[in-house]
Amino acid sequence: APIAAAFIREKKHVYVEKPxxxxxxxxxxxxxxxxxxNIVSQMGNQGHASEATRRVVEWVRAGVVGNIREVHMWTDRPVGFWPQGDIQRPAGVKVPKNLNWDVWLGPAPEKPYHPDICHFVWRGLWDYGTGAMGDMGAHIYDAPLWALNLGYPKTIQATSTPYNSEYLPLAQTVTYEFPERYSRETGYMPPVKVKWCDGGLLPERPAKLEPGRRVGTVFYGDKGIMMGGNAVMPSLVPADPDFKGPDPWLERTGDIFEDWIGAILNGKKSCNDFSWASRVTEIMLLTNIAVLTQRSNTTLEYDGENMKITNLPEANNYFHYEYRKGWTL
Structure with a gap:
């Protein structure tokens, strides 16, 4: 974030990866x-530009399965991808000559280098990453958030496997409650419950889902059930191969990087700019606050307008952290 902020202040267009x-x-x-x-920003969430995500939004907005009351999402990560859990940080070793470890650390606390921390696996450490939710949540959460016009959650509750001060938990489940919404674009939408699982934990399998059919992101409506989302075209549960869904109406943007370049060249807004990306990322990061405070046995109540947990004051300590000397936002 400090690097992106510095470039923005120089009026440079910025593309960042998720989260x-x-x-x-x-x-x-x-x-x-x-x-x-007034710069063109973009977060590299490729799924937001996909045909599958747009079809999910179109199906939900058209009321294919009625008003959505509950959504279940999951990922198997971090299992098989990077370490998380109640494990020890490896002892430091000599920094290779081709790496500026001080710059790599950025605003994070100064700690010894190890190759099992740098590069891809940093995702699992509190100092640098945001876990499986931060890695995959941007992809998986994006379609439901867009389709259902979700704003700030009213409550967040989490449980997880053990973790420590260095590593995030291996697995967790999170439940969000969102209030009713209304807009000119979507009309009235009722309250909705959203559940997330990761690390090998799975949501409930829909009773009508055919044997052998893989569970994806599940939308439970008052007229039926559908699945679809991150690069997965929507489908009904049980499947109906003859159902084609509503006519497409959303703008198709193509590749997300090309969309960013096109927005710069044509003076337009990109499809996944920071006004949208920050909404998706904020919900993902609320997960980690709920995990870090789960020992209080408190379902967190969130005042999103004021960026404040209202019923557990100590939870507000996790909205930001003190940067290492020399780094500012």
């Missing part, structure tokens, strides 16, 4: 700066 930031404060600050300096 766009490590804390909710950083998310909001980057979105604020992108608007203030």
């Amino acid at each position: 766009m930031a490590k804390t909710i404060f950083e998310c909001r600050k980057l979105a604020e700066l992108a608007k203030e300096y």
Whole structure:
């Protein structure tokens, strides 16, 4: 986030990978700066530009399965991809000559280098990453968030396997409650419950899902059930191969990187700019706050407008952290 912020202040267009930031404060600050300096921003969530995501939005908005009351999502990560859990950080070794470890650390606390921390596996450590939700949540959460016009959750509750001060838990389940919504574009939408599982934990299998058919992101409506989302075209449960769904109506943007370049060249807004990306990322990061405070046995109540947990004051300590000396946002 500090690097992106520095470029924005120089009025440079910015493309970041997901998650766009490590804390909710950083998310909001980057979105604020992108608007203030009028630059074209983009978060590299390829699924947002996909045909599958747009078809899911079109199906939900058309009421194919009625009003959605509950959504279940999951990923098997981090299992088989990077370590997480109640494990020890490896002892430090000599930094290779081709790596500036100080710059790599950025605002994170100064700690010894090890190759099992750097590169891909940093995702599983609190100092640098945001776990499986931060890695895959941007992909998986995007379609439901868009389709259902979800704003801030009203409550967040989480349980997880053991973790420690270095590593995030191996597996977790999270439940969000979103209030009713209304907009000119979508009309009225009722309250909805959203459940997330990762690390090998799975949501309930729909009773009507055919044997052998893989469970994806599941939308439970008052008129039926559908699945679809991250690069997965929507389908009914049980399947109906003759059902084609509503006519497409959303704009198709193509490749997300090309969309960003096109927005720069044509003076337009990109499809996944920081105003949208910060919304998706904030919900993902609320998961980690709920995990870190789960020992309180408190379902967190969130005042999103004021970026504040209202019923557990200590939870608000996790909205940002003190940067290492020399780094600012």
